[in-house]
Amino acid sequence: MTFKIQAAERLTQLPPYLFAEIDRLKREARAQGKDIIDLGVGDPDIPTPPMIIQELERASRDPQNHRYALDQGLPELRRAIAEWYKKRFSVTLDPEKEVLPLIGSKEGIAHMPLTVVNAGDVVLIPDPGYPPYRSGTLFAGGVPSFMPLTEENAFLPDLKEIDPAVLKKTKMMFLNYPNNPTAACAPKAFFDETVKFAEKHGILICHDAAYSEISFDGYRPPSFLEVKGAKEVAIEFHSLSKTFNMTGWRIGFAAGNAEAIRLLAKVKSNIDSGIFQAIQYAGIKALREGEPETLKNIKIYEERRNVLVDGMKNLGWNVRSPQATFYVWAPVPPGYTSAEISMKFLQDAGIVVTPGNGFGMNGEGYFRMAITVPKERIQQALDRVKKMGHGQGAK
Ligand SMILES: Cc1ncc(COP(=O)(O)O)c(C=O)c1O
Numbered sequence: 204m205t206f207k208i209q210a211a212e213r214l215t216q217l218p219p220y221l222f223a224e225i226d227r228l229k230r231e232a233r234a235q236g237k238d239i240i241d242l243g244v245g246d247p248d249i250p251t252p253p254m255i256i257q258e259l260e261r262a263s264r265d266p267q268n269h270r271y272a273l274d275q276g277l278p279e280l281r282r283a284i285a286e287w288y289k290k291r292f293s294v295t296l297d298p299e300k301e302v303l304p305l306i307g308s309k310e311g312i313a314h315m316p317l318t319v320v321n322a323g324d325v326v327l328i329p330d331p332g333y334p335p336y337r338s339g340t341l342f343a344g345g346v347p348s349f350m351p352l353t354e355e356n357a358f359l360p361d362l363k364e365i366d367p368a369v370l371k372k373t374k375m376m377f378l379n380y381p382n383n384p385t386a387a388c389a390p391k392a393f394f395d396e397t398v399k400f401a402e403k404h405g406i407l408i409c410h411d412a413a414y415s416e417i418s419f420d421g422y423r424p425p426s427f428l429e430v431k432g433a434k435e436v437a438i439e440f441h442s443l444s445k446t447f448n449m450t451g452w453r454i455g456f457a458a459g460n461a462e463a464i465r466l467l468a469k470v471k472s473n474i475d476s477g478i479f480q481a482i483q484y485a486g487i488k489a490l491r492e493g494e495p496e497t498l499k500n501i502k503i504y505e506e507r508r509n510v511l512v513d514g515m516k517n518l519g520w521n522v523r524s525p526q527a528t529f530y531v532w533a534p535v536p537p538g539y540t541s542a543e544i545s546m547k548f549l550q551d552a553g554i555v556v557t558p559g560n561g562f563g564m565n566g567e568g569y570f571r572m573a574i575t576v577p578k579e580r581i582q583q584a585l586d587r588v589k590k591m592g593h594g595q596g597a598k
Contacts, residue, residue, distance in 0.1 A: 213341055213342055213344075216341050217337075217338055217341065225243050225244070225555060225557060225561075226244075228549060228555075229241065229243065229549075229555050232549060232553065237553045238553055239549075239553050239554070239555060240552075240553060240554045240555070240576060240580055240583060240584045240587070241555045241575075241576065242554060242555055242556050242572040242573050242574070242575075242576065242581075242584065243555035243556060243557050243573065244557075244573065244575075245383065245445075245528075245529055245530060245573045245575060246450050246573075246575055247444075247445060247448040247450060247500070247529075247575055248575050248576055248577065249448050249500055249503065250448060251447065251448050251449050251452070252447065252448070252489075252493060252496040254488060254492065254493075254496075255447060255449070255485050255488055255489050255493065256485075258484055258485045258487075258488040259481050259482065259484070259485040261484070262480065262481035262483075262484035262485065263481040265481070267480070268479070268480035268481045268484070270480075271476050271477065272476065272477030272478055272479065272480045272483065273477055274468065274471065274472045274475075274476065274477050275303065275304070275468055275477075276302075276303065276304030276456075276477065276478065276483060277304075277480060277483045277484075277487075278298070278299075279487055280304055280483045280484075280486055280487050281298035281299070281302045281303075281304065282298045283486070283487040283490045283491055284296070284298065284302045284304070284456050284458065284490060285297070285298040285301075285302055286490070286491070287490045287491075288426070288428075288458060291426075292425070292426040292428065292429050293429070294426055294428045294429055294458075296428075296458055296459075297461070300461040300464065300465070301434070301458060301459060301460070301461050301464055302456060302457075302458050302464070303456060303457045303458075303464045303467055303468050303471075304454065304455075304456045304477075304478055304483065304486070305440075305454070305455045305456055305457060305471075305478075306453045306454070306455075306475060306477075306478055307442065307444065307453040307454065307455045308411065308413050308440040308441060308442040308444070308455035308456075308457075309335055309455075310453070310455070310471075310475070311440055311455065311456075311457050311467060311471075312333075312335050312336065312339060312377075312409070312411060312440055313335045313338065313339040313342070314339065314467065314470050314471060314474065315339060315375070315409050315438070315467060316339045316340045316342070316343035316345050316375060317339075317342070317343045317470045318463065318466035318467050318469075318470055319374050319375060319407055319463075319466065320340065320343040320344065320345040320374050320375060321344070321345075321374075322344035322345075323344070323345075323346060323372070324344075324345050324346065324372060324373070324374040324375075325345065325346050325347075325348045325369055325372040325373040325374065326340040326345045326346070326347055326348070326373070326374065326375045326376070326377065327348050327349075327350050327360075327365065327369075327373055327375070327376035327377070327406070328340065328347045328348065328349055328350065328376075328377050329349070329350050329352050329360055329377060329378065329379060329382070329563075330349035330350060330351055330352065330562070330563035330564055330565045330566070331352060331384055331385065331559060331562030331563040331565050331566030331569075332349075332352075332377065332379065332383075332562055332563055333379060333383050333411065333562075334561075334562070336377040336379075336411075337563075340375075345374070345375075346372070348365075348369050348373070349563060349564070349565070350364075350365065350376075351564075351565045352382070352385055352387070352565060353565065357387060358382060358385040358387030359387065359389060359393050360378075362396065362397065362400050370404050370406075373404065373406050374406065374407065375406060375407045375408075375409060376397075376401070376406050376407070376408050376409065377409050377410075377411065378397065378408060378409070378410045378411065378427070379410070379411040379412075379413070380410070380412070380424065381412075381414040381415065381417070381418065381424050381525075381526070381527035381528045382414075382528065383413070383414065383528060383530060384530055384532055384557070384559065384562050384566065384569075384571045385530075385532045385569075386525035386526070386527065386528045386530045386531065386532050387532075388418075388422070388424055388526050388527050389424075389425075391425050391429065391430060394410075394425065394427050394429070394430040394433065395430050395431070397427075398430050398431070398432045398433050398435075398436055398437070399432075401436040401437070402432065402435065402436055406436070407436065407437070407438070407460070407463060408427065408433075408436050408437040408438070409437070409438055409439075409440065410427035410437055410438070410439045410440070411439075411440045412424070412426060412427065412439050412440060412441050413440065413441065413442040413444065413445060413455075414445055414527055414528040414529075415441065415446075416445065416446040416497050416501075417445050417446070417500075417501065417504065417527055417528055417529055418501070418526060418527035419501065419504070419505045419508065419525070419526055419527065420505070420526060422526045422527065424527055426439060427439050427459075428458065428459055433459070434459055434460055435460065436460065437459050437460060437463075438457050438458070438459035438460050438463040438464065438467070439457065439458050439459050440455065440456075440457050441455055441456050441457075441458065442455040443455060443486055443489055443490070445529070446489075446493070446497050447489040447493045447496060447497065448496075448500065449485075449486075449489065452482055452485065452486075453478065453482070454478055454482055454483070454485075454486045504529050504574055506578055507529075507574040507576075507577075507578045507581055508524060508525065508529075508531070508574050509524075510578045510581050510582060510585075511531055511572065511574055511581050511584075511585070512524045512531060514581070514582070514585035514588075515531075515533070515585070515588070518585065518588055518589055520533060520536075520588075521533065521534050521536075529573055529574045529575055530571050530572065530573055530574075531571070531572045531573075531574065532559070532569055532570075532571055533569060533570055533571075533572065534568060534569055535559070535568050535569060535570055540558075540560070540567065540568075541558035541559040541560040541561075541566065541567050541568060541569060541570055542558045542560060544556075544558070544570055545557065545558040545570055547591070548570075548588075548591070551591045551592075552584070552587035552588055552590070552591040553587065554584050554587060554588070556570045556571060556572050557570060557571040557572075557573075558570055559571060
């Protein structure tokens with residue numbers, strides 16, 4: 204007789220991974236022969252720019268790159284990251300000590316709690332929020348404590364509302380602006396307030412800036428590290444995924460506090476063996492020469508955003524135009540839950556949207572649409588929404 208494999212508690216504590224569940228429903232609908240318009244997962248549909256692919260091709264032919272990569276990334280990649288930061292945010296980073304390449308920012312985010320969190324320590328997490336903040340915390344034996352992001356507070360956590368008893372046990376806080384899923388942006392004044400708060404309470408801030416480059420109407424989101432004193436208390440995560448349409452390549456980086464970077468590098472050196480070097484060279488190319496490509500993409504997203512937001516508004520839906528990210532975060536019409544309206548979109552209109560509650564309790568009452576499909580497809584989605592009905596109370 205074989206024994207029964209039992210999942211560890213750290214796994215059973217987790218809710219089903221949101222996107223896996225949506226994928227399953229999507230596959231089911233497709234298997235039934237339905238034409239599905241996917242506004243669910245935020246994965247750019249536009250290909251990686253050819254010059255980045257060419258650099259991968261070149262570097263992949265060099266046998267030097269076929270071996271284990273350096274854990275800390277190529278020195279040239281770390282320099283390219285520091286140069287990019289300087290140019291984009293006017294922040295000076297030491298490429299040796301304050302920069303760390305990652306196998307995608309998700310990898311670094313999920314491993315980050317292993318650096319400073321002991322069993323029972325609290326990690327403050329935005330709710331709604333990107334799911335790995337919570338799973339990474341649980342894997343490290345930490346206790347997630349959720350900071351509600353509400354519309355009344357412009358989807359910024361109210362630091363004054365955090366229970367002092369919780370603060371005593373808090374080691375880390377995750378933040379994410381421009382925000383997934385709410386698309387909210389944070390003013391620098393909020394980052395300022397957070398730095399002071401972190402200093403006072405001894406909390407390491409982990410700011411996820413994966414969407415810092417996807418912004419509209421001329422707005423340029425700030426880096427957390429631009430704020431005075433930030434480097435004393437914070438580490439920031441960036442991704443090449445969204446900026447250069449490289450989600451499948453798995454390359455991102457962390458920057459900021461040297462000790463936090465050192466600890467994350469230590470964790471990683473026990474888990475992975477770096478990023479394929481040819482991809483690192485492609486990343487260098489992207490960081491040094493990719494800006495015009497990003498600007499082109501932004502124009503495309505901006506147009507799609509306008510089509511979706513204007514179209515939904517014309518149909519009577521209450522949606523706001525995001526200043527950044529490729530998400531539209533919309534309130535659910537009265538009479539529905541997030542899950543019910545998402546199911547209605549899928550069943551009545553063949554459209555995948557993401558129910559807000561999948562991002563946490565405070566996401567209930569909202570749903571998220573990603574503008575990662577061509578504008579003709581968005582127009583088609585709007586036609587279907589029109590047929591589906593106005594939504595407001597039309598259960
Ligand atoms: C808020 C946020 N952070 C990080 C990531 C991860 O990006 P990557 O691991 O591709 O760098 C995502 C991806 O969807 C995200 O939405």
